[in-house]
Amino acid sequence: MARSKVFLRTRDIDWAFTSGGHYIHVSSAGGDLPAVIEDRLFEVWHVLKNAEIVCESQDVIFNEQYLREKFAKMVDNMSSQERNFRMEWYVHSFRAMAMRGFYSFDRDVSTTFEESKYHWIAKPGRLIREFHYELPEITLGFDPEWLEGRDIVAIINNVTNG
Secondary structure (H helix, E strand, O other): OOOOHHHHHOOOOEEEEEEOOEEEEEEOOOOOOOHHHHOOHHHHHHHHHHOOOOEOHHHOEEOHHHHHHHHHOOOOOOOHHHHHHHHHHHHHHHHHHHHOOEEEEEEOOOOOOOOOOEEEEEEOOOEOOOOOOOOOEOOOOOOHHHHOOEOHHHHHHHHHHO
16 A cells, blocks of 8 residues: 655654565664555564564674764763763664564665665574564565665665566
8 A cells, every 4th residue: 555755754664574584674764665565564563563572682783883873973062871871762672673583774864765775773683582473575685784874665676676
């Protein structure tokens, strides 16, 4: 079901898919959605809502370099304690998705909608149990970290349309 550009660009929509045995969660930050995901969005949300913990919080791996760069841009007069609080608040939902077995990505809001770039924020470390989610399968043919700094939506639309 196609949604209007205004609808998509005014909401932070969580969506997910699987590729090569990896589960990938994306926070749209007002960006577009791939058509294959948009058609199954309610199914995807149901999976995300019911996903179980498969990785302990302390085992989640963060993209430390990206997070340092993102939060270094904050106002200089902000205390390190305030900066750390804001970073912890920011990573909370990405940690939660990594704990459920997902590589978790966020759209860089400093990029245009037409040239959206996404950054992986967190991924699962040591798993405490096996798991499987029924999500759209998209054959990307590479490790999810390769998506760092790329337009995930454009890649998926090219894969599924070409």
